[in-house]
Amino acid sequence: IFAIDNESISAIGQWPWSRRVFANTVNMLQKSHVIAIDVNFSEASKTDPTGDSFFADAIVHSKPVIILPVQVNSKTKETIEPLDEFKKASLLGQVNLLNDDGVIRKVNNYQDEFMSFGSLIASEYQKNIFIPDTMRIDYAGSEKTFLTLPLRDLLQNKIPERIYKDKVVLVGATASDLHDYFQTPFGALSGVEINANIANTILMQKFYKDIPMGVSLAFIALCSLIATWFIIKLAVVSPLFKVP
Numbered sequence: 001i002f003a004i005d006n007e008s009i010s011a012i013g014q015w016p017w018s019r020r021v022f023a024n025t026v027n028m029l030q031k032s033h034v035i036a037i038d039v040n041f042s043e044a045s046k047t048d049p050t051g052d053s054f055f056a057d058a059i060v061h062s063k064p065v066i067i068l069p070v071q072v073n074s075k076t077k078e079t080i081e082p083l084d085e086f087k088k089a090s091l092l093g094q095v096n097l098l099n100d101d102g103v104i105r106k107v108n109n110y111q112d113e114f115m116s117f118g119s120l121i122a123s124e125y126q127k128n129i130f131i132p133d134t135m136r137i138d139y140a141g142s143e144k145t146f147l148t149l150p151l152r153d154l155l156q157n158k159i160p161e162r163i164y165k166d167k168v169v170l171v172g173a174t175a176s177d178l179h180d181y182f183q184t185p186f187g188a189l190s191g192v193e194i195n196a197n198i199a200n201t202i203l204m205q206k207f208y209k210d211i212p213m214g215v216s217l218a219f220i221a222l223c224s225l226i227a228t229w230f231i232i233k234l235a236v237v238s239p240l241f242k243v244p
Contacts, residue, residue, distance in 0.1 A: 001148040001192055003174040004039070008152035015178065018048035019055035022171075024155055026058040026066065031165040034124050036067040038095065038117065038172035038192045041082040056085040064169075065124050066090040072111050079114075091124070093117030095191065097182065098134075104182045104189075106136050107198050118198025125168050126203060136208040137194070138201040142186040146196050148174070170196055 002025070009015055022037060029035050045052050059066045070092040071080040081087055094114040098106045109119040109131050119131045140146065151171060153159050172192025173180045180191040189197075201207070 001146055001170045001172065001174075001196060002151040002154050003148050003190075003192070004172060004178065005150050005152075005174045006176075007150045009175055009177075011150075011152040012155070015175075016045070016047070019045055019051035020048065021051075021151075021155070023051070023054040023058040025151065025171060026055075026062050028154055029164060029169055030063050031161050032064050032169045033166050034067065034121055034168045035062065035064050036093070036117065036121050036168070036170045036195070038069050038170060038195055040071075040080070041068060041086050042080050044083060052083065052085065056083075056089075059086060060089040062089075067093050067117065067120055067124065069093060069095040069117055070114055072096055072114060074111075077112065091120055093120035095195065097191075097194065099182070102183055104137070104184050104194055106134060108134050109198075109202075116198060118195040119202055121168055121170070121195070121199040122202035125199075129202060130205065131202055132207060135201065137184075137197050138204070138206045138208065139184060139186050139189075139197050140200055143189055143193065146193065146200075148193075168199065 004015075012021060019041070022039070025037075026035060041055075066089070068082045068086060068090045070082070072094050073079070074096065081092060082090070092114060093116055094111050095117045096108070096111060097104045098108065100106075107116050107118065109116045110133055115123065115131075122129055123131060147163070149159060149163075170192050172190060172195070174190045174192065181188045182191065182194060184194065
């Protein structure tokens with residue numbers, strides 16, 4: 001992950017950046033296998049319109065596939081997509097997350113005509129891989145479990161090519177001021193890290209399976225019996241449990 005973090009914003013300048021930054025990012029990552037940029041490009045740049053053309057040109061000429069995000073309104077089916085000049089030579093993955101109880105645990109890998117952002121990454125990295133319709137995310141760990149480096153360092157030529165050669169590279173916001181954080185079973189994670197975990201779950205083919213209700217009840221009953229047996233056993237052998 002190349003992070004749009006506080007250090008990068010301090011070095012590059014106030015957010016939102018010129019699209020020239022992302023054009024340079026794409027051009028520098030040409031030895032990678034997949035480039036997934038989890039940034040909203042649905043509106044033209046107001047500060048540097050010509051930078052949009054540089055980014056569009058970088059996407060068109062990129063050897064690794066470029067994946068950009070799209071958001072789908074589950075009720076109205078309205079989509080927020082990148083500008084036409086960006087999406088014509090890239091792939092679009094939906095970044096919607098299931099948030100039933102305030103914690104991101106699952107993802108729909110197919111919504112309307114779009115695959116999820118993470119599943120699209122996995123399918124481009126490994127063709128014909130199995131992808132379930134809906135899955136529980138097998139989180140690899142807490143924040144920065146995956147190698148996470150400031151995007152600033154890439155743009156300043158401080159990252160050796162071997163770090164990202166033939167790899168999946170994700171670019172996304174981790175700066176707290178950009179408000180792209182969600183609660184997960186491992187605490188708050190940025191959206192780009194959640195997408196990395198989705199892709200990793202699919203690439204590792206580590207899927208949770210629901211246990212039938214009967215099996216769950218039988219397991220609970222067994223645990224209760226074992227606990228009761230231990231309590232009785234302790235009452236018999238331990239003086240602490242005997243009535244004086």
